[in-house]
Structures are given as C-alpha cells and as structure tokens.
Amino acid sequence: MAVSRFSASVLRMSCPVMIWAMHFLAIYGFTAFVCARGLADLRWLGVGIVPWTITLVTLLAMAATIAVILPAARAARASFSHWMAATIGALALIAIVWEALPVFIVPTCD
Amino acid sequence: MSSADAVAPLPNPLPRPRGELDRLRKIWDPPSGLRFLTVINNEYVGLFYVGTAFLFFLLAGVLALIMRTQLAVPENDLLTPNTYNQLFTMHGTVMMFLFAVPAVEAMGILLLPNMLGARDLPFPRLSAYAFWAYFVGGLVFFCSLFFNVAPKGGWFMYPPLTGGKYSPGINEDFWLLGIGFIEISAIAGAIEIIVGVLRTRAPGMTLDRIPVFAWAMLVFAIMIVFAFPAIILATVLLELERAFGWPFFDAAKGGDPLLWQHLFWFFGHPEVYIIFLPAAGMVSMIVPAMARTPLVGYRLVVLALVGTGFLSFGLWVHHMFATGIPQLSLSFFSAASMAVAIPSGIQVFAWIATFAAGRVQLRTPMLFVLGFLFTFVLGGLTGVMVAAVPFDWQAHDTYFVVAHLHYVLFGGMVFPLFAAFYYWMPYTSRNALSERVGRWVFGLIFVGFNVAFFPMHVTGLAGMPRRVYTYPAGLGWDTLNLISTIGAFLIAAGVLLFVIDVARKFRMSPEENAGNIWNAGTLEWLPNGSYSNRSIPIVTSREPLWEQPNLAQDVEAGRYYLPGAPTGRRETILTSPVEAQPQALLLMPDAAWTPVLGAVFTAAFFMLLTVKLVAPALVCGVITLAMIIWWLWETDPGPMHPSVDIGGGLKLPVYLTGPASHSWWAMVVLILVAASVYGCLVFSYLFIWTVAPQIWTAIDALPAPGYPLAAAGLIALSSVAIAYASRALRESAGWRLRSALLTAIPLLVGGLAVHIYGLETTRLSPVESSYGALVYAFACIDGFFVAVVVIMALYTLARSAAGLLDRVRRATFDNMMLLWHYTVAQSAVGLVVTHAFPRLVG
Amino acid sequence: MELHHRIQSALNSQGPHADELVTLAWILFIGGALIFLIVVALTAYALFAPEKRRAWLSREAVIIGGGLIFPVLTLSALLVYTLIAAASIIERSELAAVRVEVIGEQWWWRVHYLDAQGRRDFTTANEIRIPAGRPVELSLKSADVIHSFWVPNLAGKLDMIPGRTNRLRIEAKQPGVFRGQCAEYCGGPHAKMAFYVIAEAPEHFEAWLKSQREPAAEAAVGASEQGRALFLSHCAACHTVRGTAAAGLRGPDLTHVGSRTSLAAATLPNNAGTLAAWIASSQHIKPENLMPSFDIFTGQELRAIAGYLEQLK
Secondary structure (H helix, E strand, O other), X not given: OHHHHHHHHHHHHHHHHHHHHHHHHHHHXXXXXXXXXXXXXXXXXXXXXXXXXXXXXXXXXXXXXXXXXXXXXXXXXXXXXXXXXXXXXXXXXXXXHHHHHHHHOOOOOO | OOHHHHHOOOOOOOOOOOOHHHHHHHHHXXXXXXXXXXXXXXXXXXXXXXXXXXXXXXXXXXXXXXXHHHHOOOOOOOOOHHHHHHHHHHHHHHHHHHHHHHHHHHHHHHHHHHHHXXXXXXXXXXXXXXXXXXXXXXXXXXXXXXXXXXXXXXOOOOOOOOOOOXXXXXXXXXXXXXXXXXXXXXXXXXXXXXXXXXXXXXXXXXXXXXXXXXXXXXXXXXXXXXXXXXXXXXXXXXXXXXXXOOOXXXXXXXXXXXXXXXXXXXXXXXXXXXXXXXXXXXXHHHHHHHHOOOOOOHHHHHHHHHHHHHHHHHOHHHHOOOOOOOHHHHHHHHHHHHHOXXXXXXXXXXXXXXXXXXXXXXXHHHHHHHHHHHHHHHHHHHHHHHHOHHHHHHHXXXXXXXXXXXXXXXXXXXXXXXXXXXXXXXXXXOOOOOHHHHHHXXXXXXXXXXXXXXXXXXXXXXXXXXXXXXXXXXXXXHHHHHHHHHHHHHHHHHHHHHHHHHHHHOOEOOOOOOOOOOOOOOHHHOOOEOOEOOOEOOOOOXXXXXXXXXXXXXHHHOXXXXXXXOOXXXXXXXXXXXXXXXXXXXXXXXXXXXXXXXXXXXXXXXXXXXOOOHHHHHHHHHHHHHHHHHHHHHOXXXXXXXXXXXXXXXXXXXXXXXHHOHHHHHHHHHHHHHHHHHHHHHHHHXXXXXXXXXXXXXXXXXXXXXXXXHXXXXXXXXXHHHHHHHHHHOOOOOHHHHHHHHHHHHHHHHHHHHHHHHHHOOOOOOOOOHHHHHHHHHXXXXXXXXXXXXXXXXXXXXXXXXXXXXXXXXXXXHHHHHHHHHHHHHHHHHHHHHHHHHHHHO | OOOOOOOOOOOOOOOHHXXXXXXXXXXXXXXXXXXXXXXXXXXXXXXXXXXXXXXHHHOHHHHHHHHHHHHHHHHHHHHHHHHHHHHHHOOOOOOOOEEEEEEEEOOEEEEEEEOOOOOEEEEEEOEEEEEOOOOEEEEEEEOOOOEEEEOOOOOOOEEEOOOOOEEEEEOOOOOXXXXXXXXXXXXXXXXXXXXXXXXEOHHHHHHHHHHHHOOOXXXXXXXXXXXXXXXXXXXXXXXXXXXXXXXXXXXXXXXXHHHOOEEOOOOEEOOHHHHHHHHHHHHHHOXXXXXXXXXXXXXXXXXXXXXXXXXOO
C-alpha cells in the first residue's frame, strides 16, 4: 500500500516534467529534422510547417500542463505532493511558453 | 503527528538491559589494524571520500598554479604546448570528475544517514567499493601526468581531435577508460542515495520534513541516473572508434563530430547542476543554523531544487551556440537557459528571507555562505548573459566563459564546501577548526578568487580565447593576465592556511566528536556513536532538536526504536517512502576485504586496458567478478530470523519480498540507468540518420527479416521461461525453478546469437560506415547485458543449489528477473530500431 | 604588423554586426550589475538592519516576488530582445560583395576566393582582404579537426566542423586591420593559429584581387635565382607558387606571400629575417606545427630563399 501511494505521488509530481520534456523533444527534434533535410519551405496557408507544428504542440502541452496544475492546486493546501505538482507545473508552463516564443521571432532554418 | 505524541509514552522503557549498548557498539565498531581499510560505516567512508576529493582539489589546483605561472607574462616559455595542453585538460577533468562530483557525493555519504535517523546507508559495502575504485583509479589516472601521457584533448574531448587519427597515443584512452570507474562510483552513489533517502528515514519524517540537503541529494541522484548514461555511451563509442575504427564521429564515413557534442553536453550541462544542487542544499542547512531560525520557504526551496533538476536537462546546446546549428533550434535552448535562472532566484531570496527572520552569527561558515552568495549570484548573472545567443557568439570559448564557469562552480560549490567543512567539522572531529584562522582563510580565498577571475571577464571580451598556452604581447592582455595569476596565488595561500589548520585541529572521531556547537536543529547533531544513534527517533518536525525537547537525551538513553541489535547484526529501519512508517528491519553486512579488493581489481582492469595490456586486464576483470560474487554471497546468509520487536509495540519482519524490498528498488534504479544509456544510443542512431541519410540507402545491407524475428521470438520465450520460474519459486526453489532457468539461458543467448549471425550474413561493416557501426553497437550492448544477466542466472542457480533461495528469501532471483525482463525489452527495442525502422522509412 | 590592444577586442566594434553585439553586451552588463547590486543590498539589509525594520523581508511573499515574479518579467523581456537581435544579425538578404571559402587546418587558414559562380578564383592563406563597407560571405570548413573562425572586431565566431559548411557574414565599416584567432581548441599550437582581416577601400581591394590572380612574377637574376632553385627543390612538395613547378597542397599557398602582413598564421611579422628564422626553426617558434624545421641550410642559402619569397608580392 505504501508503495502505490508513493507511485501516485511520484507520478503526480513528474507529470508536468514529462509533458515539458516531451514538448521540448518534439519541438527540437522536429525543427532539427526539417532543417537537416531541407524541408523548411513546405508551407500550409502561407505559414511554414515548423511554426505550425510548434504552435500546435505548444498549445497541447500548455493544455496538458494546466490540466495537471488545476486539480493539484485545489488539493495543494493539505497535501505536499499536490502542492509540488501544482508548482512544478507552473514552472514547466513558463518554460514551455518561453521555449515556443522563438518561433514567432526567428527564421526557421537560418 | 502533534502534541499528542509528546504526551504518548516513548517506545522503549528504561532501564535498558545490561550489555545492550556494548553489544551494539561491538557490532558497529570499525575493524582495527590493517583491516581498518575495510571499514564500511558511512562516517568513515564519507571521510575517506571527502579527504580524497579534497586531495584532488589540491592537485588540480597546483596544476592551475603552474598554468597561471605560464600565462603570467606573454610569450612565456616555461611550458611547451604539449605540457600545457595536458595540464589544462587534467585541471578540468580532475576538478570535474575527481573532485566536484565525488566531494558532494561524499558529503551525502557522510551526512545523510545521520540526518535521516538511519544507522547507515542501505548498501554499505557498495559505498566502500565505489570509494576504493575511485581512490585507486583516480590516483593512477592523475599519475599519467608524470609519464607525459596525460590526456590533452581538453576535458570535453571533442573528436576528431581526440580520435585515433589526430591523437594517436594512449593519452585520450586514459581519459576514456580512466573515468570509467568514476561513472561506476557515481551510479553506485546514486543508487545508495535514492534508496537511502526514500526508504531509511526516522519514523515520522514525512517527505515534507526531510532536511533540504536530503532533497538536494535526492534530486542529485536522480539527475545522475539520467545524465551520466550519456557520457557512458559517448566514452564507449569514442573508445570503439579509437580502438577498432568504428566511425561514429568521422564525417568521411557518415559520422558526425556533433554527435559527440550532443551526448557530452547532455551529460555535461546537468553535471554542473549535479555539482551545484548539493552545495545549495548544504547552504540551506547552514543558513538556518547560523540564523538560529528555520528556513523560510522550505517548500519553495524544494520546488527550486526539483525545478533546477529537470530544467537543466533542456540546456545542453547552449554549449554549442557557435557550431552553426540553425538559429531557431539554438533559441529553444536560450529560452530554457533563462528559465533555469528562476529556481536559483527562488533559493537566493529564501536565504535572504531567512537572514531577515533570524539573528545571524557571522561565524566562519556564515562568511563562506556570504562569499558563496556574492560569487554565485554574479556568476549566475553572467550565465544569463551567455544564454543570449548573440552575446555568446563573442563570449564563447574566451576567458569570459572561464570567468563565468569559475564564478558559478567555485562560487556555487567550493565556497559552500568550505562552509560545510567549518560547519560539520565538529560532527566528524574531536575539535572544531579555528575561527580566527578561518577568517583569514576566507579572506584570502575570497579576495584571491575575485582578483584572479573578475579580470577574466574583460580579458575574454578583449579577445583572448581559451585553452591557449601563450599569447602575444601588445594585445592588451598582459596586465590582466598578471593580475589573474597573482589572484591565483592568493587563493593558494588561503587554501594552504586551511590545510595547516586542518592538520592542527582535525582528529577523526565520529564517536567522540566536538558536538553540536552551533546548537543546530537536525538529527546529525544527535550524540553519535559508531552505531550513529543509540535509538532511532520519532520525528515530528523539520528541526527535531529545536522542536522536540529532550530528544537528544531520550535517543541516547535508548528510549526510542531499536536501542540494541536484536538479530546480532547491523540493522536500521526500512520505512515507507512518503509517510516514513516502519515496514521492516534492514539487515546490513559488515566489513570485508571483498569490496576493497574488487575495487582495486576494477581499477586495474580499466588501467591495464588503457595501456593495451589486454590479457592481464581480462584476468583482473575475472578476479573482480569473483570478488563481487563472493561479497554478494555473504549478504543474505540466512537462516530467516523471526520478526523483531523494535519497541512501541512494533514487530517488524527482517526481510521484505517483492517490490517493497530495498534491493528491488536498487535494481529499478539500475534499470533506469541502463534504459537511459540505450535511449542515448537510439538518439545517436536517429541523429546520424537525420544528418547522413545517404548511408541508409542500401536496405539490402540489412539481414533478411527472418533473423530479427527469430531472435525476437527466442528472447521473448526466455522471458516466458523466467516468468514461469518466478511462479515456480512461489512454491519452492526446486527442480521446476532450476529447469526453467536452465531453459531460459540458452533461449536468451540463442536469440542474441541469431541476431548477430544475421548481421554477419550481410555486407554491413562496423568499420566502413557510421551506420554499420551503430547497428553493431546495438548488438554489442545487448550482448553485454545478456552476459551480465546470464551470470546472474547462474549465480541464482548456485544459491538455489546451496539452499539459500526459497519462497520468502528470493531477492536474488527477483533482482535477476527484473534485469532479465529489462534485457529482453531492451533487445526488442534494439531490433525494432535497427531492423524495422529502416524498412519503414524506405 | 603593430599589435595594439583594440585590434582583437570584441568591445572595439568595427562592423555593423559587432556594433549590435556591443550594444547587447552593454545592456546585459548594466542590467546584470543593477540586479547584482540589488541582491547585495537586500542581503546586507537582511543581515544588519534592525529586527523590526527587516521583518517584511522574511515573508514568503518576498521569495515569490523577488525570486519568481521579478525574474519572469525581466527574463521574458530579455529573451524577446535577444531573439530579435539574433534574427537581425543572421539576416543575409543583401547580396555579398565577395565570397571567400576558408578552410581551417592544423594550425593555419587555407583561403580560396570564389568567383560570382562560386568556383575557386585564386588561393591564398592566413589573411583575408575585404572591401570596406560591403558584406562579405565566408564559407567555413575544416580539413581535419574542429576549428573556429573569430574576428572580434567584426563579428561573433562560427565553428569550422569537418563534414559541414558554415556561413558567416562579416562587414567592416571603414578600412582597417583586424586580428582574428582560432577559437576552438585544435591541439598543439592552437594558441598560435591566428589571422588578419584587412578592409580596404573598394578600389584598392579590386587592385589587390587583380594582383592576387596573377601567377608569381619571374624571379630576378642573382640571389633570387638561387633562392628559387632551392625553394623548388625543397619546398615544392608542400607549397604552391603559381607560375612555377611548385604545386604542393599540404601547406599554405605562397604565390604572393611577400604581400602578406604576417607569417605562420599571424605568429610572426613578415620580412626576410623572420622568413629565414621560420624556415630554419619553425618547430622552435611554433612547436608541433606540421612544417619541420629545415636546419639543413647554410645561412647564405636561407637568406637566398627568404629573399626569393620576400619578392613574391
């Protein structure tokens, strides 16, 4: 019983971390692949595939992170692991947003 | 837990039985005479470790003094480029691998069990093994300097410079094989710390009551689990390239030098936070004691430690801003590098708030804490500067970065370490260090450090690159370099003064230490014996010595849990990970020669391979294996002891079967390490495929699909056999178990053999292209794991034959089972990546 | 070449990109210094102010305000600013006036000037001349290990990695001489792998291009003739002098070595004395470099060879 409570706590606290990591891997991996293979000029509705993909993945990651933060925040007053999950989530959210910002300012493969 | 507990009776009544304390002492006292070298008590191993790490700090510091002497004036001819290049490579390598990580790990070994109320770390012989491998291997590695064969490719070892063509000697092999035992030490330490912090705490020490240093070490250990595998894989790949010509990093054959950089820095960036976080944790222990008030913002500080830990994995390309990687990709890492500054800011303000809440005494530890704050904040700010990509294009690889890295590493780790030396000296020694001398030590080091390194910010922007053995006169760098050299010698003077004071005052004695002279609040300051605490306390707050009156006396009198040694062996309490409720008694082995000898032969194995004496190396490898098997055979000797009364009406079993067992947890951590190594290999494969797709074109270079399919089938069947064996063991360790094991082994080995045979039927060559090299690398790593797990299976068979395995005492089998299933899963992933993926992408 | 303290300084910006980098550097430095002073001041206040006056500083809200909110605000702004600056620096829509291919070697720089179609026009070494006021595009490659091209007065650095071509734009606002250095440790005498970028008024630059395209002039009679003969018999295996039989590719092209400001990758000034010293004892001047010391010549022979090389302008 103690082991599964622990697993639940660990999972709860590491969810935002895993979302952040997958978002980072996705945006970096996709951009690196597109630039290495010279596919940056592929566009849809006038916008390149890299900005599209990064925006989409970022919105998904933000939604997932918020979905973790909100319930955890409600239980945060009483439970340490819920408080940790909510605040780690907030930190991850800031990082996710900052990491996506460049796509609006910097050209894709130069 | 609340005031009700203060009124409730303590677990064990007085008076304690006669002889109980003496028996406890006898079981825990370290061996005497020559056998003292086999000691495994964490206080002693921790001290050996810290002492050795400090020795390497001094040695690498001397290297720096020699370097600074060469650079004091332009066009100096004190050193040849060959010597200088070895010196700067060794300075960096020794500082990072032989000083910094071991030093903070050592503080963990020294302090954690006592801080957590445990009697020792969960695997004490493993700590001893890790220490001695590090001690012997590290010293031999350092001595390569005296034979003019020290590595000279920089501590970061970039190929192609460090490949066989441009570094034909054994210098770089020393680095690659030499830090192998450091990697072992770090992983061993990580396992100990994770299991120790999560499973061996004083009852009542819930997760939000553990000392901040314990949180820092937990994050440190988890970071090691995910970061060190990258360097383990990178060193294996580079050594394969150097020794056998497998071209992972050779552009002419489809490899890429950037692959090394990605692997190295994926390790290298978390590495510096691995070094910093424990230091920050120590500061968070020292500040409340000096301010005489609890840490303000405990939860925020824990958040900051965890946040730094995970965000630091997203920074690594900021060491590669000048490589020509596209700007958008670089920007992700620039953003992440700024994000990681936030948790550091949280910690700094938490310490400031704690100062404000308390009445700070400016004793020597506090002086070093202030020195740390000043230096680390400055270094962190220059870090934000170099996180800006365009600024880094000027600052990268110049003395500006040398300044930055020393401000954050020396400031962020060395200053806290000196604070820790002064603060915890009374915990390990009969005498504290001198306050008066301490002020001089601090003054000389602090002033010397800023005189040495602040000018380097200017020197770098004035155009001086790094890693240069000399520079021309007249470029405006002459005076700046001279000032830096003077500063370096000031630091040395301060350190020398410290060493003299230590020689005068330090008298190793964990049992009769100087005591709690700071009147601090955490458990390591309880009265200490070789057995740590006489009894294991119940904890109801973060600063138990402040909040729980009479705790020290009651613990010492034996009124809390486990005041003796009921099984006659070394024991501590195994507790649940979140609520710290007692679950079992953890029985630990005592000292033996096998871990020490195993360590010496491990170091010998790596060193003999380096100088290409392969046969003697293999002999040492076999002896190492024998030592380890003998050592393991002695643990879990049985017979099963009945449940034990530890007091307060609690009867605990002495053995836990299955997922609650501490060895299961250790195995899970080890599997995470292995999975990370394999993940890095998968990354390497996909990376090379991305940058060099042309060498994947020949699909008929792959074996017919029958081979990987047959291989997969065979290894899957071996897992089935092991699962059957596991079920059989629920009844008895008899012939059904043994025949299942004897079936599983050939199935697994057969699967591997079919896989490799299939590769051999093709034209694929590991020497001709990076693609071939990668495919064979997968097979090699699979082979390594198959060998390990088969040895474990044979060992399990031997235990079963000797009657040492049964349905309750089955940890040996369970550990092997976990690694077996992992090996099968890993090999399956490898087969999919190397055989299915190329067919899918065409 | 007279060295002075601004010739290799990133703070002495002589080109538009370098200007932007200096501006960025000052903003970062001033911002960082301010934040540092605030932290020091707060620490001092927390330690030394009277207990009642510092109570506000001990609240958790201060940790969140100072440690979380303040960094998020300032770093968000900083991030956006630095991204915009980076985008501006790497912008290369304007057509480059000259294209040069630079190949890093242990421990010197092989320089090929390219024509408008990107084919190699002529080859030189260790010195790059550019027209002032116009952008120049460099294609950076490596022949062996990783090097890095850095001329701080004009631009940030960019690595030269085997198997890749990296492109760097440099532009000097005015004519001048700028020193650069290899900025990625490449073993051995990495410290002595430097170069000069010389910006000239466009007419002078065109004249220089024309003269560089020409093969070496015929040697004058006398000592130069002996020097030329010795050169062809001992040096042609590694060096090229266009217009003679010397076509070696292992070492720098010496067709117009006499017109360069320095020798041995900006290690020595260029005159007959240093030429002779380099030939006779290069291992002493730049240990481990790939040219052996030719201590087989008599003093008179050395002077002859040096005299021959000196007039290859």
